[in-house]
Amino acid sequence: MQEYQQYINGEFVDSVSGEFFESQNPFNQEVLAKIPASTSEDVNLAVAAAKEAFEETDWSDVRQSQTRAQLLRSIGAQIREKIDELAEVESLDSGKTITETQLVDVHYAADTFEYFADLATQISGEVLPVPxxxxxxTLREPLGVCGAIGAWNFxxxxTAWKTAPALAAGNTLVYKPAQLTSRSALEVAKIFDQVGLPKGVVNIVTGSGRGVGQVLAEHHQVAKISFTGSTEVGRTVLKAAASNLKKSTLELGGKSPNIVFNDADLDRAVSAALTGIFFNGGQCCIAGSRLLLQEGIYDKFVEQLVERTKKIKLGDPLDWDSRMGPMITRKQQQQILEYIEWGKQNGMKLLTGGSIPKNPELSQGNFIEPTIFEASNNDLKLCQEEIFGPVLSVLKFKTESEALQIANDTPFGLASAVWTQDIKRALRMAKKIKAGQVWVNQYLMISPFAPHGGYKQSGYGKDLSRHCLEEYTQIKNVYVDLSEEEFLTLYE
Incomplete structure (x- = not known):
């Protein structure tokens, strides 16, 4: 069994307590590795190292922007070189299929480092006209020590989304990956070490949200906290950060509407609906978990959707033929099954799925069948609460205004999609949908170039794009009087 160490001040070290927790394979419950169980003492050491790297070295100096860019670019290149190894770690740890981790996740992580490498030399202030x-x-300056807390599903x-922009802007970082899936971040830490990232610039501590995450969010020497996870935990992080008024970025839950009009390209829209809800087993904050179909295509669309859903192969995440892996834990599996049972008991029509698969080869895994319900209205629990699993609710609408009303009738506002050949309608809908992301004739298109973040209870602030650098910098105004006039004063 592999034993990992946390990464503090450029060194791989055990936790102060010497204690570990286990990383478990959700496909067969095999223990994969022992991970350090960090505590507040480890967080304090990591923050101290990050503070020293920021204040006592030239890392944050604007003249080091080229160096920062080169290091970020090298990290991206090394991730690409190690794609097979990293994808396997990701699949074993999270249950995601190797198809997803190798063709999507690891590539996008490399893309993110390379994108912010390009931006590292473009951060600047502006000259202001004055009469x-x-x-x-103005000067745009780094914040200092940043803290970040990642989610277990990606x-x-x-690791890339939290690390790359913080470093590009000249900050130092303490990062806590999710306890359930810590290995990927610790593998990337080896790359940080390999490319020569200066000591203390990035520090990775592993452990529980209460024992590590909350301490990091509360820490008085951390200038900013970035969190990705559930809305419930996001509230806790925000309260902790508010204790010393640090900047916060929260990317939280979603209940995203995927809206299909009568004139949509049916085949593409069905494919996108499948991807939108079943990618990563529905364990995705931007999952298209509410499918809104206009009445003219409803029956045909549902028929095709159900037929194709029944063909989805559940299996070993390392099998290239598998299209959906297990849920992350038994607890998560049980929570999803409780939602499914609620739907069955409260008048929702089950169209397919709805249980644990009967295949004995999958009995050790945390599997759930891809599940589709027909929903009579949007007030139902399955249409209002984030399930974080492969459960889709299908709703029928008549008019554009009705679709818009249903789409916005949720406490969340992370992502959405509109399928139509009418560009004017697409733009009307895009303007009126209350979500941070609107795809038109597309779903799940995430890029480092585009800002990612939500409205309402899906959080605030942005990950990705040049806009997110505003989250990792602060503006200073400098006024230089060049006149030789006598200073005007009201006082004798």
């Missing part, structure tokens, strides 16, 4: 003999300008992606 006086003076020079007025381990290597969140």
């Amino acid at each position: 006086a003999e003076a020079l007025d300008f 381990p290597i992606l969140f």
